[in-house]
Amino acid sequence: MKQKVIIKILGTGLMFLLLSNLHAQHMKIPYKEIPQYPENYGPGNVVARMIDGLGYRFYWATEGLTDTDLAFKPSAEGRSILETMEHIHTMSHNILLAPDAQPYVIGAETPTYSFEELRTRTLENLDAASKKFSGASAEEMENFKVIFQRGDQQSEFALWNLLNGQLSDCLYHTGQIVLMRRASGNPQNPNVNPFIGKTKE
Template identity: 35%
Template sequence: MKTIITSFLLFIFSMAMNAQDLPYYEIPEAPKEFTQGTVAGRLVDGLGFRYYWATEGLKEEDLKFKPSKDARSLFDTVDHILVLSIMTLSAVEGTEMSFPKEGSLTFAEMRKLTLENFKKASDILKASDDLSKFVMKIPRRNGEVAEYPFWNQLNGPIADAIWHCGQIVSFRRSAGSPLPKGPSFLTGTVKK
């Protein structure tokens, strides 16, 4: 019995420590001004908060869940959101997209990197007064690079990542693993 209680307390402690290490346990305080950058950054903050809670507490068996044989697994959906976070961050940093080697990251590493990418992208966006400078550059197989303005970032990777966060929530509920209680998606806070 003592071992079970100790294990439980260690689990709770590790969850609390993990929450402090990762961005988006709660949404950062709203900017004082409405600008191009603060609005776009806040959109990414909302995405980060939703992703944090959609993926919080997932277990190995949850990650294997697929709603049908032709669908992506929950793990594959998490991996896809990582790719979208890299696309978003690369566009606002003005850097070439660089993706981790397939299968090289654990779920915990993917989750952390995705949340950090969203936080970095949000911070860059909030500091900008001109979103037109953020051009998404996508390398093609033929060696060419397709360029897209920030508008496509909004309706492309950012909106797609929000869409897939909803899929994660649906998948985990179908797998019998509901969202943790506490987050308010309206306020971006966690009820204690």
């Protein structure tokens, strides 16, 4: 009898520790809310703020998705929610590389991530990219480049292409996730407020 009680207590304690650890990891993920806005409208700060807005939207678009949601696709030819997330993750990597003018290697083997890993890595990429843009001057941003590398060949583009390309595309696809999860029967939290940047509990 005592052994059963001890085992039950240990099991409860272990479960509590696991849940606490998961909760702590969840709390560390950036963009549950949009950070405080910068002190000025410098060019780097404006781009950083756009990235922050994307991060907040992506956080809540992907919060609480189920396996059924992740597999949902609007048509046989369309991307599923999970595939759309993978596409956004790739572009978040492009955004992160641009301030350092580092190339994105096309065709490089990429690992397969779980939903939680994919979501966390995407949000961390966006958070890190925002910090790289934050405070950057127009002169500094002239050196920010979008570079693609395939084998020995490199294609280089100005930062302007990132704004109308990957950054805008990520916003577009995040909206698709919101729409698809509604169609899947699991709509986004109705208290999400991108204008204020906070979600009412």
